[in-house]
Amino acid sequence: MSSTDEPALKTPQQVLKDIFGYDSFRGVQADIIDHVIAGNDALVLMPTGGGKSLCYQIPALCRHGTAIVVSPLIALMKDQVDALTQLGIKAAYINSTLSPDLAREVEMRAIEGDIDLLYVAPERFATDRFLNLLDRISISLFAIDEAHCVSQWGHDFRPEYRKLDILPTRFAHVPRIALTATADAPTRKDIAENLHLSDARCFMTGFDRPNITYRIETKGNSKQRLLSFLNREHPDDAGIVYCLSRRKTEDVAQWLSDNGRPALPYHAGLSQETRQLHQDRFLREEGLIICATVAFGMGIDKPNVRFVAHLNLPKSMEAYYQETGRAGRDGLPANAWMNYDLSDIVSIRGMLASSDAPDAQKRIEQRKLDALIGLAETTKCRRQVILSYFGETDAKPCGNCDTCLEPVDTWDATDASRKALSAVYRTGQRFGPAHVIEVLMGRNTEKIRQNGHEQTSVYGLGKDIAQPQWRSVFRQLLAMGYLQVDEEGHGGVYLTEESRPVLRGEKVVEMRLDASERKRATTQRLRDFDTFFEDEDDRQMWEALRKLRRDLAQEQNVPPYVIFNDRTLSEMVKFKPRSLNEMAAINGVGAKKLDQYGLAFLDITDGRM
Structure with missing residues (x-):
């Protein structure tokens, strides 16, 4: 088919509303999307939950051809594809979880132009077989997700990402968009150089996550403190607990389960089948806790993670920021809680000092650790310290972290x-x-x-x-x-x-002055996450909507948030749509989901059930 015969494509605004169900773009999303649709390269730095995915998904639907999305986590690809499929988008992935027959089927669909977005891991991308496949299909754009992985100064360096430097020569006329949530100035420079994006326009939307309450404590009995925190502020919520060692993830998961909080471990020492089972359960079940090493770091799209807890000091500010960024992706209140001790500083500094890394790399890692320790020990607003590290030096005290809510003596x-x-x-x-x-x-x-x-x-x-x-x-x-x-x-x-x-x-x-017991000024803040409930009828409607969402998700074997996320359900409770037209006005209800689920949810919001 010639370019003149190709069907007209929708505008970004039409795609946003008709497919994704949102009325307006956030921040600079529209500028980024227009820039890429026009065929230009971009480097995008946007906080987790800030809407990075739309910055390449909408251009993929507004340009002819298939968008190739390079993503570092195989486990995430299926969830992303499931979510896009629910929206009526033709998405697929090729990775080691597919049988040879299924992989060939996806390849044929791509050659025939039957895929809008194709996800692939960087290890597979650089193989001759995949590059030969790319030569046979029409490519709309390349999206490089978690782009900080290309930088040796970053916290998740993946050498396979360096092979992406072939893109500007082998596919010279295809626009590229690299995206990350965590990159300080040296890492940003490294990303631009290694991906040959030095001439690309850089979009930085700010690193603030105002819905997250940051709190850092020094250890007493860390497990008991964790349990008290969970029972006090998150009695029924799903969340992630990060631990430094594999053994500790299993110990903490068992201890939480023994104390009435369902929890599962996740680390690289478990079999692939066990890791997949635990991740699937976490994505699909309400109120389940995952105790994990950093192997569970990025790649979790679950939007209603209400807390992220650390029982050890991470190795860098970037790692801490990215891991805490898994909380509250839906924009509703969430907690980032950490408990650490002197032994964490000693052990991590000892590991860095005794590593075989070059001296230059050691100095970079030491600087990153020092910045995180500075955050942990500061008497200033924690959010100011975080934002300053990422280059935002004009932030005001947030009033929503422990040092603001409970000034330090x-x-x-x-x-x-x-x-x-x-x-x-x-x-x-x-x-x-x-x-x-x-x-x-x-x-x-x-x-x-x-x-x-x-x-x-x-x-x-x-x-x-x-x-x-x-x-x-x-x-x-x-x-x-x-x-x-x-x-x-x-x-x-x-x-x-x-x-x-x-x-x-x-x-x-x-x-x-470390206080043994500090008053908890923020206790009620997150426990009353459901403050949009005006009365008991609203609460019952919320529970009925969640049950319907859960039942539909189980029928289709997808996570509940793929049907609708918590923010969408909360709007249904608030506005109580009584017709399909009113339901279509709810954020997150696109045309496909309205057609598929609209009447079922109207039965609840219109009081028919």
Whole structure:
């Protein structure tokens, strides 16, 4: 078919309303879409939940041919394709989960022009077979999702992404759009260079997620604190708990289940079948908790994740921001809660110091970790610190993080800091904080006696300070850069050059005062997520809509949010449509879904059931 014979395509606004069911674009979405439809390249930085997918999905439907979407997670592709199929869009994927016969069927559909969007992993993209397939089909655009994976300075470097540099030469006239939610300035520069997008227009829409409440605590009994947090603020909600080790994910999942909160582990050590089963259950069931390593990081489209919890410090600000970004993708209130300790700083810094990475890479990783520690220890608005890291330096205090809602007390820790630094020096600068604290407190341990530390001038010098507060002092000395972890990876700490003014009494040290129990100013904020309920009838309607959504999803073997997300259901409760025309005005109800589900949901909103 010649280009003059091809059918006319809809405008972006028509596609947005008729297919996706939304009345208006958000932010710069319209500018990005128009730019790509016109055949131009783009680099898009937009927060998780900000609507990145529409920036390539709508151009794919407004240009002739098939859009090729490079996505790093096989597990996500099916969910994305299921969601697009529900909208009446011709979408497919090719990955290792397909049998050879099914893969060939998808290939033939692509050659015949019967696919609007085709998803593929970067590993498969660079194979000769797939490149030869691309030579036989009409391509509308290339979308490179999670583009930070191309950068060695990023937090999820995937060397396979570097092979995408063939695009501008082999497919010179096909527009490319690279998208990511997490990239600081060096990472953005690396993405542009490695994907040959230096001349592409860069769209940065801001990194703020105002619906997320950030809260960071220091450990006591971390599991018990987690359970209290969940039962207090998320008694029935689905969420993700991140742990540093595979063993811990299983331990925490079992412990939560034993305490009445259904939870499943997810990590790379589980079989592919088990991981898939657990992920499918998480996507399809209400109120299920996943305890995961970073293997469960990106690639979760479930919009009603109401909380993300960390039981250990992540390795970088980007990792933290991306993982917390899994919460509240629907724009409704969500929580990002973290519990961490001195041991997290020691272990991660030890791992970085002892790694085989080049020195330049180590310095980058150390800088990223330092930024995250700075966030954890700040007395300022946490959102200001996060946004400043990503280049937004003019943000005002948000009023929606723990340091805004519960202002942090500080204390003059100069004397305690001098004692701690002296103790590190007097004990040889090769022991971990736990041992040095025991020396300061005058404990009678075998390790102290073996090393003769009971004979030092610092022995018992810190009896006036309790052990938890000493741990806080050492944690903050590490965060401030006065102490460093040894490069052998054994957890020992030593003095840095920056500690000299403190030891000489030339510098005042002010520290956060860790309260054992702080009042919970935000307790009711998220527990009353359903504040749009005006009365008990609204609540009953909400539950009836959720049940109908769940039943329809089970019939089709798709996640409930693929039918309608929580925000769409909440609008149905608020506006109570009584006709198909009124139902069509609800955000998220496109033509295909109106035809498929409209009458069933009207039976509830119109009071027929």
